[in-house]
Amino acid sequence: xxxxxxxxxxxxxxxxxxxxxxxxxxxxxxxxxxxxxxxxxxxxxxxxxxxxxxxxxxxxxxxxxxxxxxxxxxxxxxxxxxxxxxxxxxxxxxxxxxxxxxxxxxxxxxxxxxxxxxxxxxxxxxxxxxxxxxxxxxxxxxxxxxxxxxxxxxxxxxxxxxxxxxxxxxxxxxxxxxxxxxxxxxxxxxxxxxxxxxxxxxxxxxxxxxxxxxxxxxxxxxxxxxxxxxxxxxxxxxxxxxxxxxxxxxxxxxxxxxxxxxxxxxxxxxxxxxxxxxxxxxxxxxxxxxxxxxxxxxxxxxxxxxxxxxxxxxxxxxxxxxxxxxxxxxxxxxxxxxxxxxxxxxxxx
Amino acid sequence: xxxxxxxxxxxxxxxxxxxxxxxxxxxxxxxxxxxxxxxxxxxxxxxxxxxxxxxxxxxxxxxxxxxxxxxxxxxxxxxxxxxxxxxxxxxxxxxxxxxxxxxxxxxxxxxxxxxxxxxxxxxxxxxxxxxxxxxxxxxxxxxxxxxxxxxxxxxxxxxxxxxxxxxxxxxxxxxxxxxxxxxxxxxxxxxxxxxxxxxxxxxxxxxxxxxxxxxxxxxxxxxxxxxxxxxxxxxxxxxxxxxxxxxxxxxxxxxxxxxxxxxxxxxxxxxxxxxxxxxxxxxxxxxxxxxxxxxxxxxxxxxxxxxxxxxxxxxxxxxxxxxxxxxxxxxxxxxxxxxxxxxx
Numbered sequence: 001x002x003x004x005x006x007x008x009x010x011x012x013x014x015x016x017x018x019x020x021x022x023x024x025x026x027x028x029x030x031x032x033x034x035x036x037x038x039x040x041x042x043x044x045x046x047x048x049x050x051x052x053x054x055x056x057x058x059x060x061x062x063x064x065x066x067x068x069x070x071x072x073x074x075x076x077x078x079x080x081x082x083x084x085x086x087x088x089x090x091x092x093x094x095x096x097x098x099x100x101x102x103x104x105x106x107x108x109x110x111x112x113x114x115x116x117x118x119x120x121x122x123x124x125x126x127x128x129x130x131x132x133x134x135x136x137x138x139x140x141x142x143x144x145x146x147x148x149x150x151x152x153x154x155x156x157x158x159x160x161x162x163x164x165x166x167x168x169x170x171x172x173x174x175x176x177x178x179x180x181x182x183x184x185x186x187x188x189x190x191x192x193x194x195x196x197x198x199x200x201x202x203x204x205x206x207x208x209x210x211x212x213x214x215x216x217x218x219x220x221x222x223x224x225x226x227x228x229x230x231x232x233x234x235x236x237x238x239x240x241x242x243x244x245x246x247x248x249x250x251x252x253x254x255x256x257x258x259x260x261x262x263x264x265x266x267x268x269x270x271x272x273x274x275x276x277x278x279x280x281x282x283x284x285x286x287x288x289x290x291x292x293x294x295x296x297x298x299x300x301x302x303x304x305x306x307x308x309x310x311x312x313x314x315x316x317x318x319x320x321x322x323x324x325x326x327x328x329x330x331x332x333x334x335x336x337x338x339x340x341x342x343x344x345x346x347x348x349x
Numbered sequence: 350x351x352x353x354x355x356x357x358x359x360x361x362x363x364x365x366x367x368x369x370x371x372x373x374x375x376x377x378x379x380x381x382x383x384x385x386x387x388x389x390x391x392x393x394x395x396x397x398x399x400x401x402x403x404x405x406x407x408x409x410x411x412x413x414x415x416x417x418x419x420x421x422x423x424x425x426x427x428x429x430x431x432x433x434x435x436x437x438x439x440x441x442x443x444x445x446x447x448x449x450x451x452x453x454x455x456x457x458x459x460x461x462x463x464x465x466x467x468x469x470x471x472x473x474x475x476x477x478x479x480x481x482x483x484x485x486x487x488x489x490x491x492x493x494x495x496x497x498x499x500x501x502x503x504x505x506x507x508x509x510x511x512x513x514x515x516x517x518x519x520x521x522x523x524x525x526x527x528x529x530x531x532x533x534x535x536x537x538x539x540x541x542x543x544x545x546x547x548x549x550x551x552x553x554x555x556x557x558x559x560x561x562x563x564x565x566x567x568x569x570x571x572x573x574x575x576x577x578x579x580x581x582x583x584x585x586x587x588x589x590x591x592x593x594x595x596x597x598x599x600x601x602x603x604x605x606x607x608x609x610x611x612x613x614x615x616x617x618x619x620x621x622x623x624x625x626x627x628x629x630x631x632x633x634x635x636x637x638x639x640x641x642x643x644x645x646x647x648x649x650x651x652x653x654x655x656x657x658x659x660x661x662x663x664x665x666x667x668x669x670x671x672x673x674x675x676x677x678x679x680x681x682x683x684x685x686x687x688x689x690x691x692x693x
Contacts, residue, residue, distance in 0.1 A: 024458070081466050143652070151466040152406060156605065156651045159598055163644035166595070171638060278594040282477040285470050293467070323486040330478045337459040337471065 028335045035312075035328070042316050051193045053315050054308070059200040061307025062207030063266055067280050068287035068299045069214060070258030076231050076294025077251045079151050080144060083158040086281030087165040088132050088256050092263025093272035094173050096128035097180050104181065113181040121183045121268075129260040136256025137249050145245070162277060170274055177271035180264060199269045206265060210258065214296055223250060231294060286329060290336045292346025301344060305332065367519055371512035380511035380583075386623045387518035388579050390616035391525055393603040395572035398529050401610040402538065403565055404464070404545035409456055409472035410573045411600050412479035413449050415592030417577030419483055420445035422495035422587055429491020438501045446574040453570020454563060461562035464548075476597055484589040494588025498581050507583055514583050521579060522616060525572055529612045532568070541565045595640070602647045 043050035071085045082088075103120045106113050143157045184198045218224035226247050229237045238244040266276070287306055291298025309332060313325035336344060371379045392414050399405045423430040424441035434441070460471045483490040500506070504513045532538040543551045544558050552558050581587050603622045607614025625643060629635045635642045 079466070081470055143648075152469065153651060155466060155469060156601070157648065159601065160644050160648035160651060163595070163598055163647065164641050167638055167640035167644065171641075278477065281594070282474060282481070285474045285477075289467075289471060289474060293470075323488065324482065326478055326481045326485055330475070330482075333471075333474060333478070334455070334459050337462070341459075341462040342467075 031331055053311050055193055057308040057311030059204040061303040062204040064283050064307055065207045065300055065303035066210050066258055066262040068284045070255035071284040072288045072294055072299045074255040077227055078248055081155045083155055084162040085259055085284050086277035087162045088259035089263040089280040090277040092128050092132045092260030093267030095131050096124040096264040097178055097272050099124035099127050116181040116183045118183045125264050128264050129257050132260030133253045133257035136252045140252040166277055175274050177273040179271045180267040182268045203265045292343030295345035298343055298345035376511050379515050382623055384515045384518055384583055386620040387522050388576050390619035391522055392576035393615035393619055394525050395569045396604045397612055397615045399569045402542050406469050407472040408597050409476040411592050411597045412476035413453055413570045413573040414577035416452055417445045417449040417574035418581040418587040420448045421578055421581050422498050427495050427498040429495040442578045449574035450567050450570050454567045457563040457566030461559055480592045490589055494586055496586040498585050500582050518579055
């Protein structure tokens with residue numbers, strides 16, 4: 001629609017503005033084409049490696065999806081950009097680690113925790129998820145509830161909270177990355193791919209379950225029905241007698257719970273790290289900007305795109321430019337925003 | 350509110366007093382408090398410029414500031430980064446500003462189609478991407494940063510003659526302030542403000558909304574680049590940590606303290622922030638947890654006063670004046686700030 005208005009009213013201005021757009025599009029398409037060609041050649045020369053990297057990217061996408069789905073759920077319903085979402089992720093890992101440390105009584109001279117049993121993995125997981133979910137609800141009720149509709153103010157409030165959480169995390173947890181211990185073997189043998197990290201597969205499985213679960217909740221339950229209606233018109237929903245505040249609180253609970261879950265899984269697969277808050281806030285932002293804010297399908301597509309780009313660029317980029325892999329994320333963002341300003345599955349507010 | 354006829358004399362007095370401060374202040378104060386405030390003030394001015402005239406809260410400004418700083422470090426002679434150029438400092442600074450503006454225009458062209466909270470998210474994403482790029486690309490950022498960036502000869506040494514770089518920052522600050530005030534009255538500046546108020550109507554009037562917004566974002570990038578260059582001249586080093594998410598948030602905090610809608614608030618906010626950052630440490634309760642204390646202060650400001658410290662001053666004086674002149678409507682500044690913070 002925007003370009004239509006440009007071409008009819010813009011006149012000379014429109015022509016002038018289109019030239020750089022066209023050059024930019026050609027440049028971005030060239031990058032896209034080259035990347036696909038490069039991946040194709042590499043895939044043909046070493047199919048096993050290709051399968052491994054692809055699966056790696058998909059498991060990464062799973063983690064990204066769990067984080068971003070909570071972010072997009074909260075945004076879609078309440079228009080709250082939760083800038084503390086990355087902090088929730090980081091805190092999820094930290095709480096699980098601290099609980100597990102208590103349960104396992106590690107040897108003080110060793111840096112790593114001993115292998116966990118099912119109980120000593122599940123209990124920290126549940127404790128951490130529930131604490132984060134509760135924290136989310138408290139933040140929503142205390143700080144955000146009475147600022148409804150003031151999008152920027154709510155974003156600023158969550159930014160302030162994220163600073164406090166980050167600083168307190170450094171104070172009480174320290175700067176060293178730590179790994180959450182898991183009750184499964186490190187890796188298992190898969191057809192074609194070969195040896196592959198077990199927890200990574202678990203993570204992908206959990207992500208699929210989360211995705212299917214959320215879809216079912218949204219499409220089949222009364223809560224989901226209200227959420228869908230609320231995304232379209234909050235005022236109408238509350239005028240119809242629905243207690244929208246309770247729905248908001250529930251959505252925040254669920255969104256924060258998912259961030260906590262992702263934090264624990266991420267801490268088990270990689271590590272719990274104090275700089276994760278910024279990293280996963282960026283990941284959530286990029287995914288929902290690319291996928292469209294508030295769209296669950298968009299979050300899944302965005303997560304897969306980002307996961308695969310991360311994974312392929314780590315391995316397939318030539319040595320000279322491998323450090324510049326993050327530029328591909330930049331190009332992805334520019335490309336999607338240029339073509340669809342509201343994201344692939346997004347709609348104008 | 351201060352009567353309009355007193356604006357210029359008061360401004361002139363403030364600048365003269367500021368220029369004379371190095372005579373009475375210690376070298377440490379001049380360098381660590383005053384110069385740092387001016388540099389952060391210019392960076393915050395680039396944010397407030399976009400917020401007040403465009404209704405945009407950009408979180409990419411620190412990223413752009415970092416691009417300029419790293420560009421200077423790579424182009425001029427320094428320890429770390431690309432070493433093949435070793436350009437003259439002035440040429441390096443000029444090129445760094447050009448590079449930053451070009452990158453600002455690229456970000457601007459896609460970000461300018463969004464508004465409100467979307468704009469904030471998009472610019473934050475770009476800001477963090479810039480930071481990640483410099484963290485990973487050690488060819489550009491050195492291992493652990495670029496150090497010993499040489500200063501232009503006229504400035505002498507930042508340690509021995511801190512007043513020189515201070516004066517340069519003061520002059521640039523004044524120019525940025527006057528430039529933004531002037532810009533707001535040009536036809537282009539008016540069109541930009543018109544777009545903030547009603548983009549659809551401006552489009553219907555035949556203005557190229559995207560082009561105007563993109564160029565305005567480029568101007569914001571230019572101001573951020575000035576601050577970035579001054580920062581590496583003053584600090585003589587830059588590392589990826591300089592443009593981490595924390596500085597991004599603290600720059601936003603400076604702008605919020607300053608009030609988001611008055612350009613002079615940038616320097617007021619920066620001075621308050623720098624003093625807090627320096628003094629909080631000596632409070633026993635705070636100690637090492639300066640960031641926590643700053644976060645709580647930030648939270649309180651956002652919760653209690655949408656207009657920041659300048660907003661508090663203004664609402665106090667307008668309340669005081671209202672009791673004098675009962676017919677006077679409340680200052681429109683308050684309304685603008687509330688609208689910006691409400692994201693309307």
